[in-house]
Amino acid sequence: MDNVNRGFSSWLRSPGHKAWLAQEGNRLLAFAKASRLPQGFGNLDEQGRLPADAIAETMNTARMTHSFAMAHINGIPGCAELVDHGVAALAGPLRDAEHGGWFAKPLEHSADTGKAAYLHAFVALAASSAVVAQRPGAKALLEQAIQVISQRFWSEEEGAMRESFARDWSQEEAYRGANSNMHSTEAFLALADVTGDARWLDRALRIVERVIHEHAAANNHQVIEHFTLQWQPVPEYNADKPDDGFRPYGTTPGHAFEWARLVLHLEAARQKAKLETPSWLVEDARLLFENACRFGWDVDGAPGIVYTLDWENRPVVRHRLHWTHAEAAAASAALLQRTGEQQYETWYRTFWEFNETLFIDLEQGSWRHELNPQNQPSADIWPGKPDLYHAYQATLLPVLPLAQSLATALEHLQ
Template structure:
């Protein structure tokens, strides 16, 4: 594989840009510290404060633990205790001590006792990063997460993750989701590095082959999100709830960018491991990126990437979500590294200019979580500023190689990584 370091004159090689990314990362991390709750981490409001009714959630706790672990690995003081708090929370009140696995919120106080693959993928990712950070309790948490994934979620027959179960692992949901399998792919890349077990790379490839090389490719490389248990597309899924935060109707350009990046990480990880690596991984990544730029960016007369499209590629939910643009810039940076082509440099700069102008909040801190169709701060889908994970990774990925996975790469490069 002929991997190029960057396009000529790339921002990825510019010391000032590298310093800007590092400074923005420090700003994001400092803001996120306030999300700590006794039982994990919660959602912050627009000004960076915990609302009176804030509660610890597994998604935020896992994402924060992963993010703070990567800060600690780089040698930033003040994050070790936050990683430890996250590990304790995931091993304690967020975990189901009776049946195993993880609730969505501490002790299932939100009334949801189900077990979702999406959340368990993030627990595995958090645990793997905490292991790389050499934090106490992390290995036991990782062993637990791997056991749950192996026992309940991974389907060897399907080559993908099952979606969800009742608390006691009965009543498997008759649904398969691209989103949970995407984050499963992300977690599996990290698990391969931390455990040295190549089955995780083989599992990741099987997921990608089904969701992207089979289904997305047949849909002009716009990701089909929803399937029945037999992996038949459910095109009308959530038609009456199109702006759902996790399972929106139609296609989601942000996921197209996220998948594009993951395909390149997987390709490089398999090459480094000496595994047979199909050429379509890079080709599909480029097609995903190109198609989602074509149909997602500036399609309603205003700059920015819309949240969702219908099956005729018309905008359905025109809000611009911050995570979508984080993933777009990260995918562009990965494609710059992989191909050296100038078009990806152009897009990379375009996305960061948009984020600086519209998403980055220099007044109250962090990033606006979403914008309305006129690119004004909005809270229609997601209120407040609950998420460090996407923006923090967006400022790290351009400074790291495509493989190994992020925490492991930081452990190998932190001595030379510009801070």
């Protein structure tokens, strides 16, 4: 925030905007509390209710635990018990006590018992935030997560994460994915803060070097999502299922925004730790953001960012997803902090105006998770309102420094 040019007014310095962000964050938290289930946290519907057949899921449980931990650190009452509930669920019914690691759902509720890097990154993030929040059981959970990531998922040879395995760690999936490595980068930044081990910052840099500085940079800074085991791009991956919620076909502007922010966090964290910091990090972040705006925003006759593009940068899935726009706002705030350039202030305001007008649901609560190409509410890709993590982080990131992960940065504000 200190880097914001004093030659123009910025919402990042505005007490009124900071108060609005805090109010919106608290509104999101209040809605999300209803997602609690005996074995973790589940998926809420449009009205904020749990369906009768709701089942706890590791992704939501980890994201909720992380979010409620940040809220507790930030002095929001009523969240400590929810953090403890999440930690207990991740240490209990969602964990594989026999083979180690985490299921996507409790064993008795799922035929798929595979182990995915994406989920394990979120478990590590949740555990690290719970440690910062000084909650019971968090350190043991963090140690388990670090052990599994280090022994099973991290490939020192590749400088990246392996994707997934069968329950007993056999049958490695013949796939490498940018999405799981992106969230692993996020988790590694948090692990570096919580453990004080700079090795996690080196691992994060190696991921960014491969996924962003090698592959995305060679693709006009559009993030290539899908690869073979040898890290060869698979451009037609899921061409027959282009709107997949986790592995869509083509490029995903929302991930470019998310990567841009994480690249800046990595740069700041390495500088703070007095580690060698490549000069290309900020330039890559700029170009990721620039091309996501150019090819994703307002490109099909209506405002908003489309979900996916083909390899000619033509819209494929034209739905607007809430997480994409939350990340766009967060990335513009990060670039504004880093560069002090007014163009990012303009984008920051543009994205929040769009979010407030179309995604924020003041009638039923939380954010609408999805809009169709005409910007009407829809539920084709993401039904209901299960996600607290993206929108809540978007209310916190603009008021925090770049050099620390969110939980640690919040703790240092106190």
